[in-house]
Amino acid sequence: MNKAQLLLYCPDKPGIIAQVTNFITVNKGNIVYLDQYVDHVENIFFMRIEWELDQFLIPKEKIDDYFHTLYAQKYEMVYRLYFSDHKPRMAIFVSKLSHCLYDLLSRYTAGEWQVELPLIISNHPDLEPVAQRFGIPYYVFPITAENKAQQEQEEMRLLAENRINFIVLARYMQVISDRMIDAYPNRIINIHHSFLPAFVGAKPYHAAYTRGVKIIGATSHYVTGELDAGPIIEQDVVRITHKDTVEDLISKGKDLEKIVLSRAVHKHIERKCLAYKNRTIIFG
């Protein structure tokens, strides 16, 4: 059954929940999900609400207009309206490491997620055989300092042609330029192979080994203009010991990376992530 999914935030004021839930209920929408949260530091109200459309009196294509006129203006809401029958379209970017890509492809192929996957983009040809195994088109854009701007422009054209909604960087070892980030705000999901903000940048497992930490982690976040500093969606950790070599950390880290990235992608696909400033609201 098709459902509307509404994510919003606005300055906190009395009566918002009552009004929004009343609007849906009196128009015969059956609310099947509601989660809200007030940030009392910033005084911002956040909500995710989902209702069934089969009896809803307002036609699907007019919901946005009505909601905007009746509530969003009044409460200065920033909001997004989705429909459960529209699958978001995902592009995956990879370089040479296959573990995250395999994990994403196996979930996609097994039908675990409500998502379309029209293409994979890479700066290297190495993982094309993996893409072929799963029948996903694979495009190679080698990147050099000289051609980077032009290649990204080609990539963006390809993404637009394929009506891509969001991008997953599955251990893609190239910094994304601001232009592409601006085109997909809070829609590019990266996996960083450390427990951020520890070990920003390259070779975090080597840095973790040198520092002698007892736990390593992985962090999935939305990409912003500042490296490894965007809003965090998901993190997880695993315990290590003095016996673990750098190679052991890399091996244990791979499991973390793929699980953490896939959890973040899943939350994004379910439209349960809302970024505000540099923090995320992850609805339950």
Place this chain on the structure above:
Amino acid sequence: MNKAQLLLYCPDKPGIIAQVTNFITVNKGNIVYLDQYVDHVENIFFMRIEWELDQFLIPKEKIDDYFHTLYAQKYEMVYRLYFSDHKPRMAIFVSKLSHCLYDLLSRYTAGEWQVELPLIISNHPDLEPVAQRFGIPYYVFPITAENKAQQEQEEMRLLAENRINFIVLARYMQVISDRMIDAYPNRIINIHHSFLPAFVGAKPYHAAYTRGVKIIGATSHYVTGELDAGPIIEQDVVRITHKDTVEDLISKGKDLEKIVLSRAVHKHIERKCLAYKNRTIIFG
């Protein structure tokens, strides 16, 4: 600032959230907390809502009556109304092990929790010195098969005299009789030293060692008539290895037990636990 705290559940119907939040808002109550959940299997709606009373138009002592008349009857709600300025009154039951007791007492004494602690009850005199260190009255009721019913009656009289709201079994090694359980439904919190439902009953660490598990746990739950089978409030685990002896499990388990019990007690004090059938809703 004094706040009303309302926990409720009822058959799920459209409009409940809208009506309840509207009721509070139009009467000038400032909602500072709202969390709700629908169990779509049982079709039950659960909610916890909290609002500031300083501008609220309905006098504190009449809120219950109004809410009952206007909403609870209509929606067949089971509900509890609390006020943040009323500290719940807790009794602790112990036997001979001190680790959970110390943890509870140090939190109480440091003012971490909004709770009163009028007394500690034990079936052994061993921990009286601990109670004395913290200046809490300590009552000893030795239990035998013969005197159990009578001793519990004395305990219940003492609990009633001290207007106790809930009981914490901090490694109390006696089965509580049904009569006492019925007097404190979902108000007796136990800590079991295993990851329930694994290793029900006595000597769970020995059983865990024999089974060769790689992770041990502790479980805090409300006490019901069936041993170690009540609604679970909180669980946690810790990794072990083949090198850990039974004594190591007991030692590592103690840390788990005290943290898990204290988390559960904290949630209960904050009025964030709601038991329904054999499951708990733990509000965030």
Place this chain on the structure above:
Amino acid sequence: MNKAQLLLYCPDKPGIIAQVTNFITVNKGNIVYLDQYVDHVENIFFMRIEWELDQFLIPKEKIDDYFHTLYAQKYEMVYRLYFSDHKPRMAIFVSKLSHCLYDLLSRYTAGEWQVELPLIISNHPDLEPVAQRFGIPYYVFPITAENKAQQEQEEMRLLAENRINFIVLARYMQVISDRMIDAYPNRIINIHHSFLPAFVGAKPYHAAYTRGVKIIGATSHYVTGELDAGPIIEQDVVRITHKDTVEDLISKGKDLEKIVLSRAVHKHIERKCLAYKNRTIIFG
């Protein structure tokens, strides 16, 4: 560089480590790994030791004979001798769920593990396309109450033909008969989708939901004649809340299952598991 890998256990006596390490050292073997453990309850000594063979004075094919004569008899050792240049040969058994199979295949294909994978066996044809994607032969043996003994005989013939060293049950939904278990003692690795010994048997996620646990788990163990009761190799858990439906548990559990199974298989491939009675020694 080729290495000998020796796993052993025997009644604990003074001098074993000194004698074994001395034997290797005086014969110019360079010890690169040593881990030992004494079970003081059973009074059993366990050891895993690994040394480089390039300078070792005893020819590779005579090491077993020498070790047996000089030490194993004397100390009543049970031992296994492996060589690092011999990759163990693994068979995977599956039914209809693909998540564990994908995880195993992607690690195998990416070259993460020193293992051969000559075949996949299933009681259903469903996952043949997955096997084909990775180019692994896939054999279907439908099982009924009537044909089970005969089909297993065929499977065992196929396993023998392919010189299979160990079997991984990647969510294989058939009980293995004692005859096959006896042929592969502590060489059949299963993944059970619960935190054993909680929720033995079928539908553990439904049972976990009903019990209202706050943490779910997965357990990888060697298969023995008693269902879900064999020596545990690895376990892990993930936190859940009252909001998680049975479907959510199944979804979250899948991630646990594949990671826990792969960790166990990895440990087995590295010859770091030793089962004694119903417990495992997992060398670090």
Place this chain on the structure above:
Amino acid sequence: MNKAQLLLYCPDKPGIIAQVTNFITVNKGNIVYLDQYVDHVENIFFMRIEWELDQFLIPKEKIDDYFHTLYAQKYEMVYRLYFSDHKPRMAIFVSKLSHCLYDLLSRYTAGEWQVELPLIISNHPDLEPVAQRFGIPYYVFPITAENKAQQEQEEMRLLAENRINFIVLARYMQVISDRMIDAYPNRIINIHHSFLPAFVGAKPYHAAYTRGVKIIGATSHYVTGELDAGPIIEQDVVRITHKDTVEDLISKGKDLEKIVLSRAVHKHIERKCLAYKNRTIIFG
């Protein structure tokens, strides 16, 4: 039964284990613990070995001399010899927060640890009542920029008088000067309220909140001249959500801090920690 406990490290060479274990065995020492590890990056051999002394042919007071002459010189070992019947003597430093202090005192008082606790030192009088509850002498040394050097000199005199072996900084909010650190190398244990190396320095929970992390941690480490950069003994983490305020992080962090600190202190008391450069070997 009294036992010798030997911790050592030296350049890795063939035959060390064989020689040391042989030395103990031929002199009729019953080895009850042995754990060793080779750092193949630095090429350093680490070992902890423990043996019963009742039949040992070398008198207790001569073991150090014999071992030094026979092995330590030959292999350039750095080593420490302890005896299990000698309890180390611990001093606790605190400021105003009581949670770690209560945890240490309750373990000490319950007899969980083989340790003496002659005194508590603080720069504030606030926690004197806590010390009094447990009957431990409490000394106040208020610290200002002017008097710091002199006050530390007094503290060191007091520590020396009480033959203190190691110091626990239980949320002591003063930087220790190099002079005191040099007097207790790898013998001052601090708890830092973050997952180091993330959030070094003051107010880590505020920093964690601002960064929007999904997991917070605590780290116990030996104190060195560089702030929050010494060898890490133990770390642990707890999951948080967007709903957690800074106050919630502080509250959840307290539980982590006390458990992580107590685990580290326990490992130190058991003589199972060995620091080498900036990493620790934690024997199992």
